Amino acid sequence: MDIAADEHVKKRTAAGRMLSLLDAFLRGGGALRLTDISRYADLPLPTAHRLVRELLEWGGLEQDEEGCYRLSGKFLRLASSSTRGLEIREHALPHLIALHRTSGQAVQLAVRDDRDIVYLEALRTHPNWSGEARIGGRLPLHVSAAGLVLLAGAGPDALEDYLSGPLKRYTEHTPVDPDAIRATVARIRQEKAMIAERFITHDAGGVGVPVTNGMGETIAAVGLIYFTGKDRPQALLDMVRLAAHRISRAICERPGQPDPRTVDFKRRHAGLL
Structure with missing residues (x-):
C-alpha cells in the first residue's frame, strides 16, 4: 500500500x-x-x-x-431480531418448501437492494449448486426473472434511475436495451409474472412472481430456476404463482394491519381475493 x-x-x-x-x-x-x-x-x-x-x-x-x-x-x-426481510422469509418458507418439492426445481425468495436482487432464501436441487442464487447472493436486477419483477414493483422513478446506470451483459440474451427493459417491465406490471430464458447462462431460465403486502405493494419475489430444453416454464409458472399468492396472503393476515376496508380494497386490486 x-x-x-x-x-x-x-x-x-x-x-x-x-x-x-x-x-x-x-x-x-x-x-x-x-x-x-x-x-x-x-x-x-x-x-x-x-x-x-x-x-x-x-x-x-x-x-x-x-x-x-x-x-x-x-x-x-442479530438480523433475525429486527430485519424485515427475515420476517418475510418466515412467512414464505413453508410455501417455498412446498414449491420446491412440487416442482423439483431450485426456488428462491428475493428482495431488492438498490440496483441488486438479494436472495433471502434458496432451496437448491443439489447441495453443490454454484452461483449467486444462494442465501445472501446478489445479482443485477435486469438479469433474472425475479429481479425484473422487483424492478417492475419499484415504481417509474426507480426504473429510470436503474436504466441510467450500467447494464451488465452475461449472454447475448441478457436485456441491456433500456427501451426493451421498459417494455418488459410494463408487461410484468400487467401480467404479474416474468419468464427469463438464457439471461445469465444458456442452459437455464427463471420464473418470477411478485409477493405483495396488504397495500398491494411488491415487497419480494418468488423465483424458480429451470433448465432450458428440458423443463416447460409455462407449466411451472402456475406453481410459482400459487406459492407467491399464498405467501402474500400469509403476510396480509399478520396482526397490526391498516383499516380492514383499505386492506380489502388493496388485496382485490392485487388479485389476492
Missing part, C-alpha cells in the same frame, strides 16, 4: 474500518483468507489481522481447517 492509500486508511474511523472489513465478505463471496480480506476491505494486512482477531473473540467470525474466515451465525441471529 502506497503512502496516499495509507493516509486514506488512517482517515477512516475505527467503525469505518470494521465496516469495510465486513463488507469484504459481500464482495468476496463467503470464505476468505486474511490476504483476501485485506484486499477487499482496502486495509493494511496488520490492520485487517487485528480486526479479524477482534471479530473472532466477539464471535462474529469462524475459521475453518484451511484458515479461511466466514461470518458466523451470530450475524444471522
Whole structure:
C-alpha cells in the first residue's frame, strides 16, 4: 500500500474500518483468507489481522481447517431480531418448501437492494449448486426473472434511475436495451409474472412472481430456476404463482394491519381475493 492509500486508511474511523472489513465478505463471496480480506476491505494486512482477531473473540467470525474466515451465525441471529426481510422469509418458507418439492426445481425468495436482487432464501436441487442464487447472493436486477419483477414493483422513478446506470451483459440474451427493459417491465406490471430464458447462462431460465403486502405493494419475489430444453416454464409458472399468492396472503393476515376496508380494497386490486 502506497503512502496516499495509507493516509486514506488512517482517515477512516475505527467503525469505518470494521465496516469495510465486513463488507469484504459481500464482495468476496463467503470464505476468505486474511490476504483476501485485506484486499477487499482496502486495509493494511496488520490492520485487517487485528480486526479479524477482534471479530473472532466477539464471535462474529469462524475459521475453518484451511484458515479461511466466514461470518458466523451470530450475524444471522442479530438480523433475525429486527430485519424485515427475515420476517418475510418466515412467512414464505413453508410455501417455498412446498414449491420446491412440487416442482423439483431450485426456488428462491428475493428482495431488492438498490440496483441488486438479494436472495433471502434458496432451496437448491443439489447441495453443490454454484452461483449467486444462494442465501445472501446478489445479482443485477435486469438479469433474472425475479429481479425484473422487483424492478417492475419499484415504481417509474426507480426504473429510470436503474436504466441510467450500467447494464451488465452475461449472454447475448441478457436485456441491456433500456427501451426493451421498459417494455418488459410494463408487461410484468400487467401480467404479474416474468419468464427469463438464457439471461445469465444458456442452459437455464427463471420464473418470477411478485409477493405483495396488504397495500398491494411488491415487497419480494418468488423465483424458480429451470433448465432450458428440458423443463416447460409455462407449466411451472402456475406453481410459482400459487406459492407467491399464498405467501402474500400469509403476510396480509399478520396482526397490526391498516383499516380492514383499505386492506380489502388493496388485496382485490392485487388479485389476492
